Structures are given as structure tokens and as C-alpha cells.
Amino acid sequence: MRMRLGLCIAALASLSLSTASCKKPDIENCRRACWNGMKLGFWAKVDADVKGLTSEEAAKIRAQRELEFAKLSEREEDPGLMNCITNCQQNSNDKQVECMMEATTMARLESCQKN
DSSP states (O other): OHHHHHHHHHHHHHHHHHHHHTOOOOHHHHHHHHHHHHHHHHHHHHHHHHTTSOHHHHHHHHHHHHHHHHHHHHOSOOHHHHHHHHHHHHHOOHHHHHHHHHOOSHHHHHHHTTO
């Protein structure tokens, strides 16, 4: 009887520890992290697109892309954003999400998933 009780307590303790470690990140933090990732990815692509152009050509493209990004930011629903948020909540932890929210480069953003 004592052996069985001890096993049950150990099993419950193990279950509560695994449940505590499975806490999902907050949806708003995931939304911020995903937006930051989308922004960094967007501007990294712009940087690649303007590489080698004259400063005047690059400025024109950047101005156009700023308008495009503003329109993206105003969208009420974005399937890519929703997928990112879902993935964030299912596969990330709070430390990773905080790192993604604070990242200022794509390299830093990508390194966040390793935390």
C-alpha cells in the first residue's frame, strides 16, 4: 500500500512538473514576436533588393516598400501572421518569445529559437 501511494505521489509530481514546463507563451507576446519577425524579414529582403543600386534608386524602392509595409500593418487578418502566432504558442517558450520581440536583426531572431 505504501509503495503504491509513493508511486502515485511520484507520478503526480512528475505530471505537475511536466504541465508547468508546458506553459504556452501569451498570445499577445507571440503576436508582437511574429510582427517583429515579419518586419525584420521584410526589411532584410528590401536590403537585398537594393544592394548594388545607386542611393537614389535605393531610396525610391525603400519609399515604395514603406508604403507596402504600412498596408501590411493595417490588415485586420493575415493568414501568415495567424500561422506564426499558432506556431509560436505551440513550439516556443517565454524566453524565446521575449528574445524574438527584442530582436533587431534576422540573425538575432533566428538565434532565438535555439534558446
